[in-house]
Amino acid sequence: MGKYELNKNLAQMLKGGVIMDVTNAEQAKIAEAAGACAVMALERVPADIRRDGGVARMSDPQMIKAIQKAVSIPVMAKVRIGHFVEAQILEAIGIDFIDESEVLTPADELYHVDKTAFKVPFVCGARNLGEALRRIGEGAAMIRTKGEAGTGNVVEAVTHMRQISDDMRRVKNAGAEELMTLAKEFCAPYELVKYVHEYGKLPVVNFAAGGIATPADAALMMQLGSEGVFVGSGIFKSGDPEKRARAIVQAVTYYNDPLKLAELSENLGEAMSGLEIKTLESKYAERGW
Amino acid sequence: MKIGILGFQGAFVEHERHIGRLGYEPVVVRYPQQLDDLDGIILPGGESTTMGKLLCCTGMLEPLRNKIQEGLPVWGTCAGMILLAKKLENDPVRHLALMDITVKRNAYGTQIDSFDVSVEIPKVSPDPIPLVFIRAPYITESGANVEVLCKVEGHIVAARERHLLATSFHPELTDDSSFHRYFAEMCKKRE
Numbered sequence: 001m002g003k004y005e006l007n008k009n010l011a012q013m014l015k016g017g018v019i020m021d022v023t024n025a026e027q028a029k030i031a032e033a034a035g036a037c038a039v040m041a042l043e044r045v046p047a048d049i050r051r052d053g054g055v056a057r058m059s060d061p062q063m064i065k066a067i068q069k070a071v072s073i074p075v076m077a078k079v080r081i082g083h084f085v086e087a088q089i090l091e092a093i094g095i096d097f098i099d100e101s102e103v104l105t106p107a108d109e110l111y112h113v114d115k116t117a118f119k120v121p122f123v124c125g126a127r128n129l130g131e132a133l134r135r136i137g138e139g140a141a142m143i144r145t146k147g148e149a150g151t152g153n154v155v156e157a158v159t160h161m162r163q164i165s166d167d168m169r170r171v172k173n174a175g176a177e178e179l180m181t182l183a184k185e186f187c188a189p190y191e192l193v194k195y196v197h198e199y200g201k202l203p204v205v206n207f208a209a210g211g212i213a214t215p216a217d218a219a220l221m222m223q224l225g226s227e228g229v230f231v232g233s234g235i236f237k238s239g240d241p242e243k244r245a246r247a248i249v250q251a252v253t254y255y256n257d258p259l260k261l262a263e264l265s266e267n268l269g270e271a272m273s274g275l276e277i278k279t280l281e282s283k284y285a286e287r288g289w
Numbered sequence: 290m291k292i293g294i295l296g297f298q299g300a301f302v303e304h305e306r307h308i309g310r311l312g313y314e315p316v317v318v319r320y321p322q323q324l325d326d327l328d329g330i331i332l333p334g335g336e337s338t339t340m341g342k343l344l345c346c347t348g349m350l351e352p353l354r355n356k357i358q359e360g361l362p363v364w365g366t367c368a369g370m371i372l373l374a375k376k377l378e379n380d381p382v383r384h385l386a387l388m389d390i391t392v393k394r395n396a397y398g399t400q401i402d403s404f405d406v407s408v409e410i411p412k413v414s415p416d417p418i419p420l421v422f423i424r425a426p427y428i429t430e431s432g433a434n435v436e437v438l439c440k441v442e443g444h445i446v447a448a449r450e451r452h453l454l455a456t457s458f459h460p461e462l463t464d465d466s467s468f469h470r471y472f473a474e475m476c477k478k479r480e
Contacts, residue, residue: 001421005405006403006404006405006421007403009403009423009462010400010423012300012303013299013300013335013367013424015298015299015302016296016297016299016301016335017298017336032338033342034342035298035339035343037299037336037339072338072379072380072394073336073339074336094399095399095400096399096400097400120400246342246346250343250346252298253298
């Protein structure tokens with residue numbers, strides 16, 4: 001078994017869980033106590049990156065190390081698309097998972113990181129099956145929808161998850177002779193298209209991300225077929241982060257139980273204020289290809 | 290025979306597949322009332338803090354502990370081993386606290402230290418078994434009634450105390466069903 005298999009296996013251990021954005025050790029502890037299965041260490045949550053503008057980069061390693069020290073669950077951190085040196089730095093400090101993320105300002109307009117050159121696992125965003133398979137082809141051990149981070153608006157995550165499912169159904173139902181043409185259409189590696197045809201699913205774990213703000217949003221993404229969720233700004237930009245974090249964790253476990261979801265949705269305080277997608281100056285999901 | 294798999298978080302689908310393949314009925318357990326007609330239960334790999342939290346806030350902790358104390362066979366893989374341990378070396382928290390072992394969490398380090406080996410465990414299978422360690426724990430101390438099934442590099446990674454089985458590694462991530470067969474035999478003996 002190679003390193004890549006072990007990395008895909010770590011993603012399997014995260015299934016049915018919630019990965020929460022945290023900006024310091026204190027938030028990381030709150031997330032862990034609420035039942036997060038991993039934390040994403042970053043200096044500013046996407047909603048603040050959106051508000052502040054400018055170039056968003058990898059976080060200060062010192063801040064990431066403080067978070068690693070504070071919790072026992074896996075710690076993830078983001079690098080800019082194509083910025084393989086930021087990835088080398090994160091690998092050097094023993095990060096558990098790297099997110100090559102469109103939330104940060106891309107460092108390369110043409111190429112993503114060659115993830116096969118690393119021992120640590122990568123998670124990457126995707127809007128459709130072709131994009132997911134290209135990232136897996138480059139060595140990603142986990143996929144997430146891009147959604148539209150920092151908006152508190154789940155519509156883009158839903159669109160991307162539905163698109164991936166739709167594309168997978170097409171590949172699964174296609175005849176063997178159609179697969180090469182589909183690979184051409186999706187701009188995806190042929191071998192991976194064949195895998196989807198045979199198994200009807202991605203060869204790696206697939207999470208939802210980008211705009212999830214409530215327990216109902218999280219359960220919606222699970223019912224649409226995602227295997228877990230990332231919650232970025234949705235928790236620490238809300239009125240009562242602790243309570244909301246706990247509720248979202250349980251909503252991912254009980255995503256098929258409306259009565260339980262009703263109970264979990266009660267009295268959570270104010271959700272983060274959301275943004276209408278049409279009013280956005282820049283769509284992060286359009287970064288990367 | 291019905292074998293439950295705690296379905297709060299983690300790799301429970303992978304266990305389901307093995308149990309089904311051996312011809313038994315897997316049951317994903319999320320509610321206390323589901324514990325009543327099980328012949329055994331698996332606590333899967335995942336994050337032990339997440340599962341521990343959910344055990345408490347869903348009211349599952351006590352009923353599950355009682356069932357196991359009454360003799361329900363249980364098998365904890367990785368995070369599941371942590372849930373079973375009476376003592377954790379680097380964590381003040383206890384979960385089910387039923388098995389007389391001391392467990393060190395993330396004992397090998399971060400993801401970069403995850404590894405796999407193939408080891409012969411005669412009590413479980415005549416053939417070498419692939420063992421996958423993902424941010425794995427190991428047992429640092431075990432009580433007098435605990436039978437050590439396997440050591441890797443001097444550390445205890447599989448052990449049994451009567452109807453309680455714990456492994457640091459993840460048989461559910463491989464195609465080898467030896468450990469699932471071994472656990473199923475434990476469940477049959479209870480019937």
